[in-house]
Amino acid sequence: MDTKKIINEEEIYRLLEGGNGVSKEETLEIIEKARDCYGLTLEEAAILLQIEDEDLLEALFHAARDVKIKIYGKRIVVFAPLYTSNECTNNCLYCGFRVANKNLHRKTLNVEEIVHEAQIIEKQGHKRVLLVCGEDNSKTHIDHIINGVKAIYERADIRRINVNAAPMEVNDFKKLKASGIGTYQIFQETYHRDTYKKMHPSGSKSDYDYRLTALQRALEAGIDDFGIGVLLGLYDYKFDVLATLMHSQYMEENYSVGPHTISIPRLRPANDSALEAAPYPVSDKDLKKIVAVYRLTVPYTGIILSTREAAFLRDELLNLGVSQISAGSKTSPGGYQQDDGEATQFQTSDERSLDEMLQVICRQGHLPSFCTACYRANRTGEAFMELAKDAHIHEFCQPNAILTFKENLIDCASDETKKQGEALIRKALEEIQNPKIKSITLQRLKEIQKGKRDLYF
Numbered sequence: 001m002d003t004k005k006i007i008n009e010e011e012i013y014r015l016l017e018g019g020n021g022v023s024k025e026e027t028l029e030i031i032e033k034a035r036d037c038y039g040l041t042l043e044e045a046a047i048l049l050q051i052e053d054e055d056l057l058e059a060l061f062h063a064a065r066d067v068k069i070k071i072y073g074k075r076i077v078v079f080a081p082l083y084t085s086n087e088c089t090n091n092c093l094y095c096g097f098r099v100a101n102k103n104l105h106r107k108t109l110n111v112e113e114i115v116h117e118a119q120i121i122e123k124q125g126h127k128r129v130l131l132v133c134g135e136d137n138s139k140t141h142i143d144h145i146i147n148g149v150k151a152i153y154e155r156a157d158i159r160r161i162n163v164n165a166a167p168m169e170v171n172d173f174k175k176l177k178a179s180g181i182g183t184y185q186i187f188q189e190t191y192h193r194d195t196y197k198k199m200h201p202s203g204s205k206s207d208y209d210y211r212l213t214a215l216q217r218a219l220e221a222g223i224d225d226f227g228i229g230v231l232l233g234l235y236d237y238k239f240d241v242l243a244t245l246m247h248s249q250y251m252e253e254n255y256s257v258g259p260h261t262i263s264i265p266r267l268r269p270a271n272d273s274a275l276e277a278a279p280y281p282v283s284d285k286d287l288k289k290i291v292a293v294y295r296l297t298v299p300y301t302g303i304i305l306s307t308r309e310a311a312f313l314r315d316e317l318l319n320l321g322v323s324q325i326s327a328g329s330k331t332s333p334g335g336y337q338q339d340d341g342e343a344t345q346f347q348t349s350d351e352r353s354l355d356e357m358l359q360v361i362c363r364q365g366h367l368p369s370f371c372t373a374c375y376r377a378n379r380t381g382e383a384f385m386e387l388a389k390d391a392h393i394h395e396f397c398q399p400n401a402i403l404t405f406k407e408n409l410i411d412c413a414s415d416e417t418k419k420q421g422e423a424l425i426r427k428a429l430e431e432i433q434n435p436k437i438k439s440i441t442l443q444r445l446k447e448i449q450k451g452k453r454d455l456y457f
Contacts, residue, residue, distance in 0.1 A: 006246075007191050007243055009191075009192070009243075012246065015242060016238055018046060022047045022050070024053065024056060030047055031060055032063075034063055035063055037067055037299045039297055039298055039299055039300075040297040045297040048293045048297075049238045049241060061319075064292035065321060068299075071299050072302075073367070074428070075323075075366065075368070075397050075401040076322070076361050076366045076367065077302070077325075077369045077370075078126070078325060078357065078368055079128045079162075079326055079327075080124065080126045080130070080329055081132050081164075081329050081330075082114070082117050082118060082129045082131050083133075084134075084140065084144065085108035085109065085139055086106060087106050087107070087108050087134045087136040089136045091201055091203055093200075094274070096271040097134050098272075098273075099202075104271060105332075107332075108136075108139045108333065109333050111148060111151045113333075113337075115148075115151050117335075117336045118152040118156040120336040120337060121328075122157050122158055124353070124354045124355075125355070125411065126158070126354065127372060128161070128370065128372055129161055130164055130326070131145065131148060131161055131162070131165075132164045132165075133163075133164070133166070135205060145163060149161050149181060160372035162181065162227070164187075164227075165186070167186060167213075167217070168217065173217055173218045173220070173223055174222065176221070177223045183225040183227050184225070185226070185261070186215070187228065187263065187265075189230060190234040190240055191230065192236075192239055192240065195234055195235040196208050215251060224257055226257075226259055226260060227302075227304070228248070228262055229261075232264065232290070233266055233278030234267065234278070241290055241293060245298065248301070258301060259298070259301050260301065262298070263303075264291060264303060264322075265306055265308055287317070288317065288320055291305075291317055291320045291322060292320055302324050304323075307326050307351070310349040310350060315364070318360075318364055328354040368401070368405050369397065369401030369405065370407070371400035372456075373396060373456035373457060374396070398428060399432060399437055400456050400457055402425055403441065403445065403455055404456075405421060406421075406425060408421075409421045409422065409425075
């Protein structure tokens with residue numbers, strides 16, 4: 001396959017150059033157009049990425065917030081990562097797991113240890129996890145992954161397991177699909193070929209094209225929910241954001257499915273990293289703009305924010321289009337049982353617990369959600385995209401968020417979170433416009449109060 005048909009660097013530079021010098025009036029017209037929730041062209045996204053004017057940035061941020069609410073409602077999905085291994089054969093310069101790091105405490109969890117981590121995460125109140133595996137095929141091969149997935153489903157009340165793992169062949173992707181995963185997530189890290197080559201000098205990950213085409217193999221195997229992203233700071237963020245959008249457009253045009261999620265990690269310090277600092281620093285203001293541009297260009301896509309970012313910034317980004325966040329995260333294998341600072345992939349910034357994060361979400365007027373319904377009701381892939389693009393997905397998101405949050409309040413929450421959460425649920429119920437759905441939601445809340453669990457639309 002000619003991968004230049006997926007990522008055309010010359011075209012990206014042309015688009016960015018064309019986005020320079022556009023008038024304020026034309027830029028505002030693009031922002032206003034985006035409010036219709038039908039997305040933007042790459043040309044229009046390139047113009048928005050060039051915004052530096054404070055008034056235009058405010059208009060951009062307001063539009064992003066409004067579009068997010070129109071598509072998904074006020075709900076914020078919450079999850080936790082579960083690292084199964086930090087053993088890796090790659091030598092990515094920015095990563096604490098890189099093979100050249102001789103100081104890292106290496107560990108690969110067995111099935112029992114993976115299940116134990118999942119059970120600890122469950123006790124926090126989580127219902128969905130992201131399984132993250134190091135890239136060492138002798139340790140984190142497909143059997144390691146699917147055995148962990150199956151065991152978690154069997155022995156913990158985790159209802160959706162997404163997987164971040166190395167690219168595979170179609171047969172292994174079929175096994176991954178059969179294990180019952182939700183979203184398959186893979187990051188290109190940077191779409192700029194020369195930078196990619198520099199950052200990945202050895203190991204299987206040094207093959208840019210094989211990594212780029214992983215999603216085609218995943219879709220061929222039947223996995224129709226996928227997540228993408230770049231590590232912001234490795235190269236010019238404007239190039240990489242536009243390239244991410246170009247990749248999204250290619251997948252949608254050729255496979256009728258765009259990304260279920262886009263992640264926005266910024267480069268963070270890592271143990272024994274070969275990089276002293278980000279080669280292309282991304283400021284907080286830049287990150288806010290990135291979130292807004294993603295939200296307006298691909299409004300149907302979930303935007304994921306990790307605990308890499310500081311608490312104050314995470315709180316701000318919840319109002320700018322982010323729809324999924326991790327909370328109470330540990331980035332080392334076995335970290336929920338015993339956190340080992342010498343085994344982590346990178347330094348986290350937001351150390352707040354899940355319960356503390358739920359209070360923040362409630363105070364801001366958002367609705368925490370532990371919902372996993374779309375995956376189990378076959379609202380995935382193209383079916384999900386159709387509902388999201390027509391702005392109907394919130395009809396399911398709102399009641400499912402209410403029901404899953406109610407479970408958390410009963411089973412796990414502190415008194416203060418219960419107080420804030422119950423008030424928020426009462427308000428959220430009034431926002432359900434469909435009388436039948438509202439009536440069923442009220443009935444199911446009564447059933448949950450009596451002990452029933454996992455009720456969803």
